[in-house]
Structure formats: C-alpha cells, structure tokens
Amino acid sequence: MASPQTCGILTVSDSCFSHQKEDTSGPALEKAFRKAFPDFQISQKAIVPDDLQQIVDTLNKWVSEHCNVILTTGGTGFSPRDVTPEATRAVIEREAPGVTYAMISNSLQITPMAMLSRAVCGIKDKSLIINLPGSAKGSVECFSFVQECIPHAVALITDQTDAVQKLHKKVQKRVRFIDGCGPSKVITDNVADRPRESTYPMFEVNDAKDVIVQESQLEAEVERIAIEVALHRVLAEDVLSYDDVPPFDASIKDGYAVRAADGDGLRRVRRALGAGDAPEVIPLQEGEAVRIGTGAPIPAGADAVVQVEDTSVVTKEGGEEVEISVNKMPVKGQDIRRLGCDVSKNTVVLMRGERLKGPHIGVLAAVGKSTVTVYKPASVGIFTTGNELRDHYEELQPGQIRDSNRLALINLLKEYNYDCDDYGIIKDEPDTIKKAIATALTLNDVLITTGGVSMGEFDFIKRVLVDDFGATIHFGRVNMKPGKPTTFATLTYEGSKKIVFGLPGNPVSACVTCLLFVVPLLRHLEGANEWEFHTIPHVVSVSKQSTDARPEYMRVIVSYVDGKIVAKPNGGQISSRLNSLVGANGLMLMPGSMLPGREYLSHIVMIGGIVDM
Numbered sequence: 241m242a243s244p245q246t247c248g249i250l251t252v253s254d255s256c257f258s259h260q261k262e263d264t265s266g267p268a269l270e271k272a273f274r275k276a277f278p279d280f281q282i283s284q285k286a287i288v289p290d291d292l293q294q295i296v297d298t299l300n301k302w303v304s305e306h307c308n309v310i311l312t313t314g315g316t317g318f319s320p321r322d323v324t325p326e327a328t329r330a331v332i333e334r335e336a337p338g339v340t341y342a343m344i345s346n347s348l349q350i351t352p353m354a355m356l357s358r359a360v361c362g363i364k365d366k367s368l369i370i371n372l373p374g375s376a377k378g379s380v381e382c383f384s385f386v387q388e389c390i391p392h393a394v395a396l397i398t399d400q401t402d403a404v405q406k407l408h409k410k411v412q413k414r415v416r417f418i419d420g421c422g423p424s425k426v427i428t429d430n431v432a433d434r435p436r437e438s439t440y441p442m443f444e445v446n447d448a449k450d451v452i453v454q455e456s457q458l459e460a461e462v463e464r465i466a467i468e469v470a471l472h473r474v475l476a477e478d479v480l481s482y483d484d485v486p487p488f489d490a491s492i493k494d495g496y497a498v499r500a501a502d503g504d505g506l507r508r509v510r511r512a513l514g515a516g517d518a519p520e521v522i523p524l525q526e527g528e529a530v531r532i533g534t535g536a537p538i539p540a541g542a543d544a545v546v547q548v549e550d551t552s553v554v555t556k557e558g559g560e561e562v563e564i565s566v567n568k569m570p571v572k573g574q575d576i577r578r579l580g581c582d583v584s585k586n587t588v589v590l591m592r593g594e595r596l597k598g599p600h601i602g603v604l605a606a607v608g609k610s611t612v613t614v615y616k617p618a619s620v621g622i623f624t625t626g627n628e629l630r631d632h633y634e635e636l637q638p639g640q641i642r643d644s645n646r647l648a649l650i651n652l653l654k655e656y657n658y659d660c661d662d663y664g665i666i667k668d669e670p671d672t673i674k675k676a677i678a679t680a681l682t683l684n685d686v687l688i689t690t691g692g693v694s695m696g697e698f699d700f701i702k703r704v705l706v707d708d709f710g711a712t713i714h715f716g717r718v719n720m721k722p723g724k725p726t727t728f729a730t731l732t733y734e735g736s737k738k739i740v741f742g743l744p745g746n747p748v749s750a751c752v753t754c755l756l757f758v759v760p761l762l763r764h765l766e767g768a769n770e771w772e773f774h775t776i777p778h779v780v781s782v783s784k785q786s787t788d789a790r791p792e793y794m795r796v797i798v799s800y801v802d803g804k805i806v807a808k809p810n811g812g813q814i815s816s817r818l819n820s821l822v823g824a825n826g827l828m829l830m831p832g833s834m835l836p837g838r839e840y841l842s843h844i845v846m847i848g849g850i851v852d853m
C-alpha cells in the first residue's frame with residue numbers, strides 16, 4: 241500500500257514559543273487542512289521562535305523526512321523579527337510565486353493590509369512550503385485560497401504521473417462556477433453551490449466605454465496603398481499638396497478675358513482660349529479681349545472675365561467674332577479663380593486620422609498624390625457559442641435554432657468596413673471553447689464571441705478566458721438593456737496583446753453591443769479621429785411605466801415630421817427580435833424605471849441618417 245501523503249505545520253512566533261501566548265493558528269490550520277484533505281497525515285507539528293536559523297533547520301529537517309506539504313504560520317510581516325520569508329527562501333530550490341499571488345490577490349479583496357504580506361512559497365526536493373500569515377483567521381483564509389492546487393502540486397512534485405493525468409481530466413471535465421473579477425470569488429464543482437448573483441460589478445455604459453479604450457492599446461500598423469483602393473481607409477499621415485490647385489489663374493466663366501480698366505464698350509477679339517490650351521503670353525493690349533472658356537488660363541495682361549451673357553457681337557467675319565461690346569462694367573478680378581485658391585502648394589490638405597471618402601480621394605488626385613499611408617484595421621475574428629445553434633442551411637432538430645448572430649455581426653461589421661474571420665459555431669464546452677479561442681487569437685487581435693456570458697451552467701466564456709488564458713475581465717456586466725452580460729477582456733497570447741468581447745447570446749443584444757462597444761473601438765484602434773456615433777438629444781413623453789431599472793437602448797426610426805424630430809419604436813423590443821434593428825436608424829437611450837405621464841431627455845445614438853416622413 242502506498243504510504244499516505246504528509247503535512248507539517250510550523251508555527252513561527254516568539255510569544256507562542258515562550259508560552260506567553262497560546263498558539264491558535266497552528267491548530268486552526270491543522271483543522272482546516274484535515275477537513276480539506278482527510279487522506280493526508282499531519283506528520284509534523286512544531287512551534288519555533290522568530291529565529292532564522294531555527295526556522296531553516298526545522299524546514300530542512302521536515303523536507304529530509306519527505307513531508308509533502310509544509311505550512312508555516314507567522315513571521316511574514318514587516319516587523320524586524322519577521323524572518324519566515326527569508327528562512328523559506330534560504331531553504332527552497334524553486335519558488336512558486338503563483339501560490340503567493342493567489343493568496344495576496346484574494347486577501348486584498350478582504351483587506352488592503354494584505355499588501356504588507358511578504359509570504360514566500362516554493363519547492364525543496366519533494367516538499368511544497370507555503371508561508372501563511374500569523375493570525376488564525378488570516379492563515380485559514382489564505383490556506384482556503386490555495387488549497388485547491390495542493391493535491392495537484394504534490395502530484396507534480398512527487399512525479400505521480402497517474403494522479404496528474406487523472407486530475408487533468410477531472411479539471412477539464414468539471415464545471416467550475418467562477419466569477420473572475422467579482423469581489424467574492426466562488427469556485428465550486430457543484431451546480432447547487434454556484435453563486436446565485438453575479439459577482440461581476442455592474443458597469444455604467446460610459447464607464448465601460450472608457451475602460452475599453454484605456455485597456456485596448458494596440459499598435460496600429462500602417463501600409464502604403466494606391467489612392468484608387470483607399471476608400472474608407474484612415475489616413476496615417478498629414479497629406480501635403482505637391483501643387484497649387486488650380487495651378488494657374490483660370491476663368492470661372494465662359495466669356496471674354498479683358499482689362500477691367502478699359503471699362504465697358506467695344507473690344508477687339510484677339511483669339512480664343514479653351515480649357516487645356518497653353519496660356520497666352522503676349523499681354524493683352526488696351527481695347528483687346530480674348531474669348532475664353534471655363535477653366536482656361538487667363539491670358540497675360542487680363543484681370544477680369546466678362547461672361548458671355550453680358551456681351552454682344554458688334555462685327556463678325558466668316559462666322560468669327562471680330563469685335564464685341566462689353567455691356568456691363570467689369571470689376572478687377574471678376575470671375576477669375578486664382579492660382580492656388582483651392583489648395584496652395586505645400587500646405588496640409590488632409591489630416592492624419594481622416595477616413596477617406598470620395599471627395600478625399602478626389603483631393604488626393606487633385607494635389608498629385610498617387611499613394612497614401614493608411615492604418616491597417618485590427619484583425620477581427622468571430623465565433624458564436626451554443627449547443628442549440630445550427631447553420632442557417634442546416635435542418636433543425638427539436639430544440640435547435642438557426643445561428644443568426646454570426647452572419648448579422650459579420651455583415652454589420654462589414655457595413656463599417658471591418659472584415660471578420662469566421663470561426664463558426666462552437667459548442668458550450670470549456671475545452672471546445674478554449675480551442676476556438678486559441679485558434680482565433682493565433683490569427684486575430686480582436687475576438688468577438690456571442691453567448692455563454694450570463695448566469696447559466698453552460699455559460700463558459702468568462703471562465704475559459706480567466707482559467708485557460710489568464711485573461712483580465714475588465715467588466716462582465718453592464719447596466720443596459722439589451723446587453724447586460726456584455727463582457728470585455730484583455731489577455732496576452734503568444735506574446736501579443738489580445739482583446740475579447742464576449743457579447744450576449746440574444747441577437748439584438750449582440751448587435752446593439754457590437755454597435756455601441758465594438759465598432760467604436762475598431763475605429764479608435766484604426767486611428768480614426770471620429771470613432772463614436774453621433775448622438776442627438778430628444779425629449780420623450782412616456783405613456784407606460786417601464787418595468788426594468790436598466791437604461792434601455794430602444795431601436796427607433798428617427799424622422800422629421802413637420803420639421804420636428806420624431807423617434808418611433810421599431811416594433812417589439814424583446815432582445816431576441818432582430819427585426820427591431822431592421823430599418824432602425826437610431827438607438828434611443830431611455831432611463832430605467834420610467835414613470836408614465838413624465839417627459840424624459842433621451843439621447844439617440846444615430847446609426848443611420850434621419851429620414852423624411
């Protein structure tokens with residue numbers, strides 16, 4: 241029969257050693273350890289003073305006796321006699337900072353004093369040594385934060401391959417109900433013991449937006465592309481004009497170039513100049529005119545253009561004009577477009593951060609730019625989760641539904657010029673989700689998932705992000721309807737920073753949160769100056785009491801009726817009814833818990849242009 245695994249509990253305290261005080265933490269730890277691991281034997285117990293050598297000697301002795309786990313209590317603080325960490329460090333061969341981190345980070349949720357802990361954990365030979373604080377409460381509490389890892393750690397240290405494999409399997413299979421960033425971290429294998437309230441703090445929408453921007457610092461890459469393919473891209477440079485536009489003084493009208501000082505009356509027509517002709521260099525003489533077309537260069541000596549409507553023919557020869565009369569007194573500079581009046585040479589015509597539309601590209605062409613440096617959009621991946629989901633072309637079995645989120649989101653993002661890599665429908669299984677996240681993050685910087693972020697026993701997204709990817713969940717709940725369980729996380733994968741949006745499964749919730757959170761972030765990451773949707777204030781009178789305390793983004797059709805803005809709800813507003821977004825051009829933010837008969841100031845997020853009714 242294999243010998244039982246063993247534990248030693250070492251109390252480090254001058255006052256307990258000298259019997260001035262009763263040792264309560266040693267026995268409390270023993271009780272907690274026995275309860276957690278009834279199969280272990282407590283093989284060693286001792287009390288030593290806060291003396292480095294005595295602690296080192298005791299630890300070394302227990303290690304040589306193959307004690308599997310050694311818990312110390314006391315001597316981890318800041319007072320001069322606190323030397324347990326130094327003694328432990330002198331003994332261990334390999335440090336286990338993750339165990340220390342788990343204790344401190346969890347303790348910080350309870351008291352800021354936890355930051356004064358200097359506990360050290362590590363491995364010597366076949367023993368795991370864990371420093372715990374001195375008080376009975378503190379030591380048992382800290383033990384509870386790390387106890388979960390002890391059997392696995394011991395199996396690894398003592399090289400028990402079978403036990404390690406069994407444990408891996410168990411860990412992969414079990415359902416762990418864990419709230420990663422809430423104040424009370426709950427870890428349990430049993431559905432009956434899961435938290436019945438989410439422990440993720442509820443974020444207000446604006447705070448959530450701020451956090452997204454703060455936590456999403458990705459370096460936007462740039463590329464140089466031809467202006468012919470630059471539509472919708474964001475400029476990564478200030479564009480200088482190479483040339484004046486127009487590059488010469490040009491006529492604004494079809495008419496006659498004249499000298500204004502000659503006044504009205506008779507002019508001899510010297511010649512005709514059309515757009516594209518080389519400028520006339522022989523200066524205009526007194527009483528002369530040059531017939532000129534719109535866009536043609538103003539001849540030397542001329543300082544005004546008289547439009548043809550203000551002239552009449554006086555003499556003609558062989559169908560050609562010889563003399564004309566200027567019937568309206570010309571003014572100097574009249575109808576002349578000066579060199580550089582649209583754009584002058586070497587000035588900034590377009591600024592970094594501008595998104596290129598048709599006119600922008602026209603300006604680039606006008607100033608002679610054939611390529612521009614633009615930002616590359618972040619690469620985005622998407623998958624949907626749900627055991628109930630089938631592709632739209634598949635036959636449905638009872639209980640199944642078609643996946644509408646994926647195609648809705650991929651195409652919604654396409655409307656804003658973001659392409660998405662599609663990773664399909666993923667089952668509600670931690671391992672499958674883990675693999676899908678890993679694949680997507682290998683290729684993409686931003687991952688969008690839908691479903692599996694709420695309170696259900698098959699909602700695994702948050703847990704997989706935290707457990708398998710060490711993600712930081714910046715928020716896991718937002719005070720909004722639809723979209724409450726919206727989750728935003730960042731993590732480092734293969735050395736690169738990644739961003740994950742866990743959008744809710746309900747189709748409207750997924751689309752609305754994509755519009756409010758994902759699209760603005762993608763614009764921001766792309767270096768665009770304008771990344772938020774425009775909002776307009778709007779006063780709404782309410783006829784029915786609202787039952788939900790959450791502020792609601794109603795899908796509305798915004799129109800002008802008799803010159804006034806009117807916003808009409810676009811049909812039923814339940815989170816599953818995607819039709820509420822079909823044709824909607826606004827998301828009207830209504831406060832929660834509205835009372836009937838009252839007026840409220842709302843803001844409408846414009847996701848389309850206002851229509852005329």
Ligand SMILES: Nc1nc2c(c(=O)[nH]1)N[C@H]1C(S)=C(S)[C@@H](COP(=O)(O)OP(=O)(O)OC[C@H]3O[C@@H](n4cnc5c(N)ncnc54)[C@H](O)[C@@H]3O)O[C@H]1N2
Nearest residue numbers: 624626643644645691692693694695699724744745746749
């Ligand atoms: N006890 C609680 N339950 C729920 C809460 C809550 O606070 N406490 N929040 C509700 C809210 S609000 C939302 S929104 C949903 C979000 O849930 P999940 O993100 O976990 O999404 P699922 O449970 O996976 O699915 C929800 C719903 O949406 C349908 N769905 C999912 N994916 C798709 C898809 N790709 N295409 C079409 N429809 C999809 C799914 O079948 C479910 O009906 O949680 C509430 N529950």
Ligand code: MOO
Nearest residue numbers: 722723724749815
């Ligand atoms: O927030 Mo949920 O998105 O109400 O359906």
Ligand SMILES: [Mg+2]
Nearest residue numbers: 692694696699
């Ligand atoms: Mg759910």
